[in-house]
Amino acid sequence: MAKRGIFSVVSVVAVLCAWFCVSGIPVSKAGDGDAVKLYTTHCKACHGENGKPTELGFGLEARDLTDANWQSKVTDEKIIKQIEDGTPEKMMPFKTKLSKEEINSLVPVVRSFGKK
Ligand code: HEC
Structure with missing residues (x-):
């Protein structure tokens, strides 16, 4: 039993390492560096580096x-709600992964994609 515990810890660490190798590409863009990093870690896989x-x-x-049309219509509250709750079978919810502050900090990152 003890051995199994160690194995599962090792595999979790291995998965995390693999994830960070793929997603941990340094970002040097305008905006809040930490929030951009959060985006890179949690969102880029589906939404792309620039929101595409x-x-x-x-x-x-x-x-x-x-999408400028979507940006002009969507509210910050709706963006926050989407990040918190996700959409079943499409986007996972982040409310258990990220703090309220982290989720709020992602709104300007999402907004920055609408500005050209
Ligand atoms: C597994 C892929 C995936 C990941 C990871 C993901 N999303 Fe999404 N996201 C989607 C999909 C799919 C939709 C469309 C959902 C729908 O049509 O209801 C979506 C929709 C959205 C929307 C638009 C909601 C609207 O009003 O139409 C926002 C904003 C968004 N995601 C932000 C984020 C942010 C921020 C993150 C990171 C914290 C993130 N997403 C991570 C797949 C993902």
Whole structure:
């Protein structure tokens, strides 16, 4: 039993390492560095570095976050709610992964994609 525990810890660490290797590309863009890092870690896989859906995101019908029409209509509250609750089978909820402050800090990052 004790051995098993160690194995599962090792595999979790291995998965985390793999994830960070793929997603941990340094970002040097304007805006709040920590929030941009959060975006890179948690959102980029589907929404792309600049808010344009990736192949994975496109397959799930992810919103194009650069869409000016959507940006002009969506409220900050709606963006926060989407990040908190997600959409079943499309986007996972983040309210258990990120703090309220972290979720709030992602709003300006999402907004920055609408500015050209
Ligand atoms: C697994 C892929 C995936 C990840 C990771 C992901 N999203 Fe999404 N996101 C989606 C999909 C798919 C939709 C479209 C959902 C729908 O149509 O209801 C979406 C929709 C959205 C929307 C638009 C909601 C609206 O009003 O239409 C916002 C904003 C958003 N995501 C932000 C984020 C942020 C911020 C993160 C990181 C914390 C994130 N997403 C992570 C797949 C993802």
